[in-house]
Amino acid sequence: MPANFFWYDLVTTDTKAAAKFYGDVVGWTYEDTSQPGNAYGLFKVGDAGVAGLMPFPEGMKGHPGWNGYIAVEDVDESAGRIVELGGAIHRGPIEVPGIIRFAVASDPQGAVFIVAKGLAVWPARELPVGTPGTVGWRELFTTDWKSDFKFYATLFGWTLAEAHDMGDAGIYQLFAAGGPPIGGMMNRPSVMPMSWWNYYINVEAIDAAMARIGKAGGQVKMGPMQVPGGQWIVQAQDPQGAFFALVALKR
Secondary structure, X not given: OOOOEXXXXXEEOOHHHHHHHHHHHHOOEEEXXXXXXXXXXXXXXXXXXXXXXXXXXXXXXXXXXXXXXEEOOOHHHHHHHHHHOOOEEEXXXXXXXXXXXXXXXXXXXXXXXXXXXXXXXXXXXXXXXXXXXXXXXXXXXXXXXXXXXXXXXXXXXXXXXXXXXXXXXXXXXXXXXXXXXXXXXXEOOXXXXXXXXXXXXXXXXXXHHHHHHHHOOOEEEEEEEEOOOOOEEEEEEOOOOOEEEEEEOEO
């Protein structure tokens, strides 16, 4: 079975402010699950964890941002293959005993992602597809999507799905991991300084969510926009500077 995304977390400069912002905008509750030497918390929908929140690790600097975790059977083997295929390992492999083993990586064009294997005896409860507060789409902006797709296809077994001609913006290529499409790839516009993954959180209605973004101190960067399939999207930035996106079935 092709590897798929199974977790997401936000690394930021102010976890308290971020917890409040996403609670206000998305409706998440927050639970601090920190352990000695490992500050970490959970964003939750009901009693189900859907994403994580953490400060920058000590001695590490960077721009606040969301990361996606891709499930693999052997983190160390996957880390080696990433390097062989032209990517890079930036941190790890690291193990949080009884919880997860992971490595922070980037593809050959610089977009960051995480390969991981859950170690918990009881896996996290999965919510139905489309549930508000869960991640509903993943999007890669890169220098050359065709080259990057070969990297991910070789590493994870992903396959091509539909392609949409976006005119001057180029081709928007959907990809799948053993089922319906789970995301899209496209060449990034010149105004984007680097390749990166963007993640879309499901909400009930896009206009109301946009209003909540502004009220909570975030900025809408693009949208609202209707995409093939009829869904509505908006791309935004939280008060600490992390980019994120929202998707809804209705405006």
